[in-house]
């Protein structure tokens with residue numbers, strides 16, 4: 001039995017850091033373990049322009065505690081008014097590493113997202129030219145489509161047509177939750193990859209709904225049935241370089257989660273790596289953990305891998321059930337299983 005495991009320092013390829021007091025409270029939990037993270041732009045108002053991203057990056061760096069090292073990889077929020085030249089300049093300056101597509105109304109703070117995909121053709125063309133990845137929140141918002149089918153329908157109705165129209169466009173399907181998405185990535189070419197969250201490797205929809213409703217397991221895309229969770233675990237541990245970690249750690253205060261209409265999001269930044277080590281060990285794939293957390297992501301984003309190493313040791317970690325913030329408590333994702341690995 002392995003007692004320790006040394007891996008390159010991980011990166012998180014999909015993270016919500018928020019702003020203000022919440023940013024200050026959650027950032028140290030990511031910076032403690034991760035070298036870099038792709039920072040989601042769904043603030044209110046959203047991070048739309050290069051100037052918005054530069055200002056948000058400065059606020060993140062100002063919130064980083066002394067002595068911690070962390071590099072935020074900024075993204076722009078795609079709107080129907082996004083200027084292709086602004087996107088290109090933000091990439092050329094090294095500031096921005098991706099553009100995020102939210103179908104309007106798909107999730108938290110997505111009201112400024114895209115309704116008519118024909119209206120972003122110019123931006124997508126430019127992104128294909130300059131090799132800037134598009135990160136997709138892959139769910140249709142058509143109210144007639146069942147929420148458990150929204151990812152699969154997005155692939156057919158939106159993503160596949162976009163990829164056919166822009167074959168050079170590099171796409172990261174974010175936080176995939178279905179075997180349909182796993183299959184689509186496997187069948188795709190080198191321009192297509194996907195992130196997988198920690199929580200979607202652990203929970204299925206019963207965790208949310210059976211025996212009482214559990215708002216802390218509610219996120220978007222919502223967890224699906226068990227066979228989909230198993231497909232995600234197989235993909236994450238397969239060694240296929242086009243699957244990598246994006247935690248989608250999405251903190252909301254308990255007051256905002258525990259409402260008649262509560263917010264979507266699981267807060268996993270503090271315990272993600274301990275949970276992942278457990279999952280990969282359960283799958284007999286600890287040797288694939290480093291690829292998933294530390295190598296496949298930079299490879300797709302054409303960035304260098306981290307040279308620093310971190311050690312996971314077989315020591316049961318302890319995590320609080322929530323963290324305190326100036327805005328109120330934020331509950332940690334509970335994997336409902338004993339954890340044996342500490343970073």
Ligand code: DOR
Pocket residue numbers: 016042107108137218219220221250251263264265266
């Ligand atoms: O569960 C989610 N929470 N999914 C998203 O797409 C957004 C995120 C958030 O910002 O809270």
Ligand code: ZN
Pocket residue numbers: 014016040248250
């Ligand atoms: Zn997200």
